[in-house]
Amino acid sequence: MLATVATPVHAEPEIGPQVAWLCRPGLAENPCGQDRDGELGDTPRGRFPDGRTVSLQVSTAGPGSGTASADSADVDCFYVYGTTDLLPNPVQGTVPQIRPEHVSMILEQAGPLLGRCRMFAPLYRQDTFIQLAVNVVTRTDSYEGPGFDDVVAAFDDYWSRDNLDPVTGKRRGVVLLGHSQGSVAIQNLLRARFDGNPETTAQLVGALPMGGKVRTPADRVTGGGTDPESTFQHLPLCAREIGAPIPVGCVVAYSAYAADSSTPGPGSMVWNPGSEHRTACVNPATLLRPTAGEAVVPISPVVATRALTGGDGPDLPGGFVRYPGALSASCRVATDVDGGTSSWLQVHGDLSALLGDAAHPLAIPGSGDLGLHAADITLTLGDLTDLVTAQAARWHSTRP
Structure with missing residues (x-):
């Protein structure tokens, strides 16, 4: 789904934050298919509002090691979808309702993670495509609406009711994931509830605010509470040297x-005025397989099939196809003549040949301001799934 992270100004909301769930373990007719324990069963299926179900199985195209496995039973995922609404969902001041496009987005972007964590995904009153189009014309870049408050309220509901394990009496680990407008929501949530808070950061397995502007000092080191231009004051970007363990409690973004x-x-x-700060770029593949410097390394797209999307994607059985190493990528940095700095994940490979379907978001031309925005997560979803699994295992092994 094509989306941008810019957002217009709204009037004051008529009522306070609303808590409504797209996916939650044990939810009746849960679109993510999980029971109260987060289990998917022998034949995992996602469910659309009209009752249609789709397979969540991931197959692998060609040779490859597939996905790693680990005990992540005490880890949850908190996902916020990007821009899906053409018209307001719903009229301001009422509780959002599940739409087919919400289900499509969470399954396409987070479906392979459903076997790795319990999935909590709130509905929220987001900016619409029409509002964003107006924002592009007016170059407005602020958000005064109720949607992000909905996300924080949903997280608070999760934290108070679901994060504390009733069996062990311990808090569970949590992975935060969002894309585009959802990335902005995750950044706001991280600032409001995690950045500089020892209680919550102790449970943070990892944060994945993708396709949004996470601003960081140009040396990639997060500030220590004195840098107002940085998105986070204490949360670091993920980095891993050769021979070091998988990092946890850090941010992956590009x-x-x-x-x-x-x-x-x-x-x-990804452009920032001035050269002292840049938009973060962390390649998840180099966290799994660290290299010296920003080398071009293989990445593993996971593509939703036509059975899941209803039209676009490979015509193959199951919900997803993983293509290990089909593309390669590295983080790039460039400074223009006016001192503006850009930092992005540069992707190499024949995207249209990989998909065989020009209508799929991966085939969007790479030129222009948005680049491959619609496919940010799809491009490395195999690596992101492996990374979350490895981080969950590491977090589990280091908890008291």
């Missing part, structure tokens, strides 16, 4: 552009 496109400049998802 926006993707095709290698044959022009360098992203002013107006792009």
Whole structure:
């Protein structure tokens, strides 16, 4: 789903934050298919509002090691979807309702994670495509609406009712994931409830605010509470040296552009005025397989099939196909003549040949301000799934 992270100004909400769930373990007719314990059963299925169900099985195309496995039973995922609504969902001041596009987005972006964590995904009163189009014209970049408050309220509900394990009496680990407008919501949530808070950061397995502007100092080291230009004051970007363990409690973020496109400049998802700060880029593949420097390394897309999307994608059985190493990528940094800095995930490979379907979001041309925005998560979803699994195992092994 094509979306941007810019957001317009709203009037004051008529009522306070609303808590409503797209996916929650044990939810009646849960679109994510999980029971109260987060289990998917022998034949995992996602469910759409009209009752249609789709397979959540992931098959692997060609040779590859597949996905790693680990005991992540005490880890949850908290996911916020990107822009899906053409019209307001719903009229301001009432509780949002599940729509088919919400289900499509969470399954396409987080479906392979459903076997790795309990999935909590709130509905929220988001900015619509129409509102975002107006924002692009007016270059408005602020958010005064109720949607992000809905996300924080939902997290508080989860934290008070579901994060504390009734059997062990311990709090569970949590992974935060969002894309585009959902990435902005996750960034706000991290600032409001995690950044500088020892109680919650102790439970943070990892944070994945994808396709949004996570601003960090140009040396990639997060500030220590004195840098107002940085998105976070205490939460670090994930980094791993060769031979070091998988990092936990850190941030993975990037926006993707095709290698044959022009360098992203002013107006792009990744441009920052001045050279002291940049938009974060962390390649999840290099966290799994660390290299010296920012080398171009293989990445593993996971693509939703036509059975799941209803039209686009490979015509193959199951819900997803993983293509290990089918593409490669590295983080790139460039500074223009005016001192503006861009930092992005540069993707190499024939995207259309990989999919065989020009209508799929991966085939969106890499040029322009958005680049491969619609496919940010899809491009490395195999790596992200493995990373979450490895981080969950590491977090589990280090908890008291």
